Amino acid sequence: MADKPTETLRDGSLKATIWKNFGDNGNFYTVNLTRSYKDEAEQWHESNSFSGSQLLRIARLTEQAYDRVRLLRQADSP
Numbered sequence: 001m002a003d004k005p006t007e008t009l010r011d012g013s014l015k016a017t018i019w020k021n022f023g024d025n026g027n028f029y030t031v032n033l034t035r036s037y038k039d040e041a042e043q044w045h046e047s048n049s050f051s052g053s054q055l056l057r058i059a060r061l062t063e064q065a066y067d068r069v070r071l072l073r074q075a076d077s078p
Helices: 052-076
Strands: 007-011 014-023 026-038 044-047
Touching: 007 052, 014 052, 026 052
Parallel strands: none
Antiparallel strands: 007 014, 014 026, 026 044
16 A cells, blocks of 8 residues: 555545555555544544444545546546
């Protein structure tokens, strides 16, 4: 996996982080879906759980990540 994400897509506190990975069968991409929040001490954290009201937003963010990964794969092809 790369040291830095290839790209990060956001919708408010929701985030889709795209990582480029290098395997025996060539490059491939993975996506981490997270929600950022602050605790009582004002420290930032990330969670991979989402409330019911966030599900449609995370679904749309996932679709955007899918489209972006598809374009990245095409750019990797010879």
